[in-house]
Amino acid sequence: MSGALLPKPDMATLAKRDEIVADMRIIVPGEGVVEAESAMRAFESDGLTAYRQLPLVVVLPETVAQVSRILKYCDERNIRVVPRGSGTSLSGGALPLQDAVLLVMSRFNRILEIDFANRAVVTQPGVTNLGITHAVEHEGFYYAPDPSSQIACSIGGNVAENSGGVHCLKYGLTANNILGIQMVLMNGDVIRLGGKHLDSDGYDLMGLMTGSEGLLGVVTEVTVRILKKPETARALLIGFPSSEQAGQCVADIIGAGIIPGGMEMMDRPAIHAAESFVNAGYPLDVEALLIVELDGPQAEVHHLIESVDAIARKNGCTTNRVSNSDEERLSFWAGRKAAFPAVGRISPDYYCMDGTIPRKELPRVLSGMRELSEKYGLGVANVFHAGDGNLHPLILYDANKPGELERAEGFGADILRLCVQVGGVLTGEHGVGVEKRDLMPEMFSEEDLNQQIRVKCAFDPNHLLNPGKVFPQLHRCAELGRMHIHRGQMPFPDLERF
Amino acid sequence: MASFTPGSAQEVLNIVRWAAGEESPLEVLGHGSKRGIGRPAQAEHTLDLSHLTGVTLYEPEELVLSAKAGTPLAELRDLLARNNQQFAFEPMDYGPLLGGPSGRGTVGGALATNLSGPRRIKAGAARDHVLGVHAVSGRGEAFKSGGRVVKNVTGYDLSKALAGSWGTLAVVTDVTFKVLPAPETEKTVAIMGLDDAQAASAMAEAMGSSAEVSGAAHLPVTVVGRFLGGTFSSQPRTVLRVEGVGPSVDYRIDLVARLMRPHGQAEVQEPLQSRALWREIRDCKPFADNTPAPVWRVSIAPTEGHRLVDAFRRAAGANAYYDWQGGLVWLRMEADPEAEILRKLIAHFGGGHATLIRAAPALRSAVPVFHPQPPALAALASRLKEQFDPQNILNPGRMAAN
Numbered sequence: 001m002s003g004a005l006l007p008k009p010d011m012a013t014l015a016k017r018d019e020i021v022a023d024m025r026i027i028v029p030g031e032g033v034v035e036a037e038s039a040m041r042a043f044e045s046d047g048l049t050a051y052r053q054l055p056l057v058v059v060l061p062e063t064v065a066q067v068s069r070i071l072k073y074c075d076e077r078n079i080r081v082v083p084r085g086s087g088t089s090l091s092g093g094a095l096p097l098q099d100a101v102l103l104v105m106s107r108f109n110r111i112l113e114i115d116f117a118n119r120a121v122v123t124q125p126g127v128t129n130l131g132i133t134h135a136v137e138h139e140g141f142y143y144a145p146d147p148s149s150q151i152a153c154s155i156g157g158n159v160a161e162n163s164g165g166v167h168c169l170k171y172g173l174t175a176n177n178i179l180g181i182q183m184v185l186m187n188g189d190v191i192r193l194g195g196k197h198l199d200s201d202g203y204d205l206m207g208l209m210t211g212s213e214g215l216l217g218v219v220t221e222v223t224v225r226i227l228k229k230p231e232t233a234r235a236l237l238i239g240f241p242s243s244e245q246a247g248q249c250v251a252d253i254i255g256a257g258i259i260p261g262g263m264e265m266m267d268r269p270a271i272h273a274a275e276s277f278v279n280a281g282y283p284l285d286v287e288a289l290l291i292v293e294l295d296g297p298q299a300e301v302h303h304l305i306e307s308v309d310a311i312a313r314k315n316g317c318t319t320n321r322v323s324n325s326d327e328e329r330l331s332f333w334a335g336r337k338a339a340f341p342a343v344g345r346i347s348p349d350y351y352c353m354d355g356t357i358p359r360k361e362l363p364r365v366l367s368g369m370r371e372l373s374e375k376y377g378l379g380v381a382n383v384f385h386a387g388d389g390n391l392h393p394l395i396l397y398d399a400n401k402p403g404e405l406e407r408a409e410g411f412g413a414d415i416l417r418l419c420v421q422v423g424g425v426l427t428g429e430h431g432v433g434v435e436k437r438d439l440m441p442e443m444f445s446e447e448d449l450n451q452q453i454r455v456k457c458a459f460d461p462n463h464l465l466n467p468g469k470v471f472p473q474l475h476r477c478a479e480l481g482r483m484h485i486h487r488g489q490m491p492f493p494d495l496e497r498f
Numbered sequence: 499m500a501s502f503t504p505g506s507a508q509e510v511l512n513i514v515r516w517a518a519g520e521e522s523p524l525e526v527l528g529h530g531s532k533r534g535i536g537r538p539a540q541a542e543h544t545l546d547l548s549h550l551t552g553v554t555l556y557e558p559e560e561l562v563l564s565a566k567a568g569t570p571l572a573e574l575r576d577l578l579a580r581n582n583q584q585f586a587f588e589p590m591d592y593g594p595l596l597g598g599p600s601g602r603g604t605v606g607g608a609l610a611t612n613l614s615g616p617r618r619i620k621a622g623a624a625r626d627h628v629l630g631v632h633a634v635s636g637r638g639e640a641f642k643s644g645g646r647v648v649k650n651v652t653g654y655d656l657s658k659a660l661a662g663s664w665g666t667l668a669v670v671t672d673v674t675f676k677v678l679p680a681p682e683t684e685k686t687v688a689i690m691g692l693d694d695a696q697a698a699s700a701m702a703e704a705m706g707s708s709a710e711v712s713g714a715a716h717l718p719v720t721v722v723g724r725f726l727g728g729t730f731s732s733q734p735r736t737v738l739r740v741e742g743v744g745p746s747v748d749y750r751i752d753l754v755a756r757l758m759r760p761h762g763q764a765e766v767q768e769p770l771q772s773r774a775l776w777r778e779i780r781d782c783k784p785f786a787d788n789t790p791a792p793v794w795r796v797s798i799a800p801t802e803g804h805r806l807v808d809a810f811r812r813a814a815g816a817n818a819y820y821d822w823q824g825g826l827v828w829l830r831m832e833a834d835p836e837a838e839i840l841r842k843l844i845a846h847f848g849g850g851h852a853t854l855i856r857a858a859p860a861l862r863s864a865v866p867v868f869h870p871q872p873p874a875l876a877a878l879a880s881r882l883k884e885q886f887d888p889q890n891i892l893n894p895g896r897m898a899a900n
Contacts, residue, residue, distance in 0.1 A: 204662050207658025303743055303745045429649060443653075
């Protein structure tokens with residue numbers, strides 16, 4: 001966590017800094033190499049600002065050939081590399097290392113091709129998520145995954161993190177919405193996976209790359225699927241006297257065969273913070289508030305609104321509003337979308353967690369969180385992607401009070417342990433990064449983790465790409481490659497032979 | 499030669515450990531319904547998972563189902579149907595095309611071969627729905643990846659790596675899939691008389707509309723008579739499927755029909771007929787002719803499918819039809835597979851891949867069944883294989899010659 005140990009800097013690399021900077025200037029001429037401390041400050045952290053570290057040097061390449069040369073150069077000289085897109089990671093995935101080149105992909109900012117007939121956009125990785133939608137919306141198309149940072153986060157970073165958003169129960173994560181990538185391996189090899197066609201011609205390496213948090217390769221081009229915008233969208237704003245009832249309502253909606261475009265839940269502290277911030281008209285006398293958005297053809301949305309309305313009533317909702325205009329629908333969302341800054345107003349600092357649980361465990365996890373809240377003496381507000389079970393507890397603390405950050409982190413770790421205990425996972429969409437790295441053994445055995453690290457060995461055998469992230473300990477590949485042979489009798493020797 | 503039929507994950511682990519110790523290759527099998535796909539096996543023993551069966555978790559309201567690898571897909575399909583749910587990736591049944599019975603295949607096999615169907619263009623393939631696995635690597639080590647929740651980015655997605663790996667990386671013992679509500683109903687608009695190029699633009703227009711078309715196929719005149727017991731007139735048919743709740747299907751089918759009016763005369767196929775038709779499109783019915791004539795499955799950009807076929811036919815005799823808006827081309831060869839010509843043309847038309855799904859064993863030994871990869875990619879794939887199965891004991895040679 002904030003005291004997380006990063007790999008020990010390599011003294012030989014630090015000693016050769018001037019030479020490395022000079023060589024980087026040869027590979028990337030012009031303004032693409034940043035080495036002054038004052039200028040490098042802009043890159044010292046990502047969206048997880050509790051961690052800061054200046055890199056060895058910042059390099060902003062412009063061409064695939066430059067990326068390939070930089071990586072090959074570093075691979076041959078045993079120099080670490082940390083890739084970075086827009087730097088919006090909430091888990092420290094792009095946190096620099098003292099002895100590593102920070103490879104910033106922001107100059108890869110062009111859309112290369114828009115192909116409406118094949119519903120595909122070929123883009124450089126530094127283009128923002130929302131930038132893709134902006135490029136195709138004049139024809140009524142959009143790119144579906146919508147992480148909350150979509151105005152700033154890059155599509156290359158989305159691939160690295162397998163980003164989601166509020167619509168992913170219906171429309172999928174990044175992994176389900178990309179068709180192809182081009183990437184560069186640490187040894188400089190340029191590899192193309194997929195394209196405008198579907199499925200892989202061999203192992204699903206694109207599936208492995210998606211969500212690999214910059215440890216396997218550097219994405220240099222992405223082909224995404226674009227979709228036609230739904231004809232219409234309407235939302236319901238439903239309040240319940242208990243989170244159990246809200247949870248049951250969610251289960252019943254899905255049980256009825258309805259997959260809403262978005263289904264969000266907020267608990268009482270989050271509702272109150274949001275309402276006092278944006279006056280969205282949220283009811284203040286409820287324990288849980290649901291926003292259910294249905295999108296699609298008009299006939300379908302009108303039909304399903306009635307079904308959801310009936311399910312909400314059956315589950316004892318105390319307030320229930322249905323949007324009758326787009327303006328009203330957006331007002332329902334206003335509070336939810338402002339939930340994080342709203343919580344920021346009631347507390348000097350907050351720490352955002354990101355576990356996923358089986359939805360039916362929500363009441364148990366919420367009550368566990370209340371106990372932990374007392375134990376740690378810190379408040380917590382909850383927003384919840386209710387459709388897919390992805391929880392975002394916001395832990396309230398004050399970094400200026402000695403020990404509160406550590407307590408917040410301890411609280412957060414306990415919440416994630418609780419998520420794993422009930423059958424969930426450590427992270428639904430923010431990634432492991434540095435933040436949850438040391439919690440990986442809560443979810444995976446050593447053999448599980450070793451097999452993951454072996455995948456890394458196939459891509460980056462010297463562990464030079466983004467080390468110190470995801471894995472608590474990176475075993476050397478040679479060590480992991482050793483076979484432990486179990487010689488013995490053939491199992492079940494009484495089996496019939498033929 | 500022995501055939502192992504483990505009944506538990508622990509037994510699978512014991513067998514693979516033993517085989518790793520002996521460096522003795524295993525052919526990994528479920529029902530063997532897709533055994534005829536790939537390079538002919540060269541394994542000493544078979545590891546038959548068809549006794550490793552049973553649903554280990556099914557929570558309809560959580561949209562999640564876990565089953566042991568050898569559980570029959572048909573059984574799961576029935577279980578899901580009873581709860582008005584389905585595997586949205588619409589797994590095809592290769593049985594009839596390969597000259598075997600229909601209705602066979604296991605859930606582990608569905609993952610290992612990354613099955614999909616006509617809904618691939620809207621809902622994805624098995625890879626898009628797998629949430630987690632338990633497996634045993636060729637090193638003889640049990641590991642798990644993923645979980646049982648639909649949103650999870652914790653660690654590398656090894657489940658996806660196993661999708662489409664044809665049992666060459668690890669033996670899956672338990673698999674968890676996301677399941678989704680089954681559509682209440684479906685209908686299909688059929689446009690008559692389009693040639694392949696006209697069909698490609700009609701399908702692109704339909705897929706680019708807000709009608710949420712879940713199937714777009716073109717059945718040229720050379721195959722159309724082989725669907726639904728020969729009840730179609732001898733005109734090419736371009737078919738577009740719409741699924742969902744009743745009022746929505748009616749609304750959208752009208753939308754599609756209106757959109758398609760400028761393209762040609764259209765008729766609407768009602769739910770029963772629509773369902774039967776798409777099953778036949780999914781399972782490659784026109785080429786399920788009990789012959790060993792080579793059949794290719796080509797994936798290419800949808801707008802390029804018909805161009806590829808046109809160019810290929812100038813060099814070789816082949817019959818063809820299209821799914822996935824034109825991006826999935828099923829090709830039945832009159833004689834030789836003509837692999838090199840086909841693959842050169844695929845590269846020429848923007849890339850994609852061709853798999854020789856059906857051919858006599860001698861041909862499958864001689865011709866690369868899976869699409870050859872450029873050197874850097876092939877090297878990466880082989881390094882990955884080494885990390886899972888360093889001694890090459892799992893389905894050796896199935897995907898690529900050793």
